[in-house]
Amino acid sequence: MTKVGLCISEVELNDYLSGAISGKAKSEIETHLADCNTCLEKLVFAYEAVRDFNKTKKEGEKHMKPAWKRNGWLFGAILAFALSFLVHRYFVQLLVATILLGVKWIFDSVNARILIMIYNAWNKGGEHETNKILNTFKNRLP
Secondary structure: OOOOOOOOOHHHHHHHHHOOOOHHHHHHHHHHHHHOHHHHHHHHHHHHHHHHHHHHHHHHHHHOOOHHHHOHHHHHHHHHHHHHHHOHHHHHHHHHHHHHHHHHHHHHOHHHHHHHHHHHHHHHHHHHHHHHHHHHHHHHOO
16 A cells, blocks of 8 residues: 555545535545545545444444333332322332332343343353353443
8 A cells, every 4th residue: 555645634534524525625535545545445444434333323222212211110119119108098008019110120121131141041051151141242342
């Protein structure tokens, strides 16, 4: 790879990718990219990085529930707990509801599901199966 003359800065490449430059500057950059493999590689790398970031972000947003939905059981438990002190007649029933909703919230969380998967894998195949589960989660972390 050889550099031809003065190479394009990252800021100019960013402006080129986003379409924020004029026609003359755009044609100058395209002419330079045709002759300079280094800048062309930088442009391709930047384009792929932005594309992968946007794809990951969109996939993550699809699977993410709003906070009030993720913690609905917790909000219910807090409400039942508060009502247990306000409505004396149903004190014990509301405390039981608080406990049940709290337990449901705990077991509905992702961490609890992961622990259950690891426990089931350990029962099924011992350490080998558990390592397969753990490696799957390690590969998904950034």
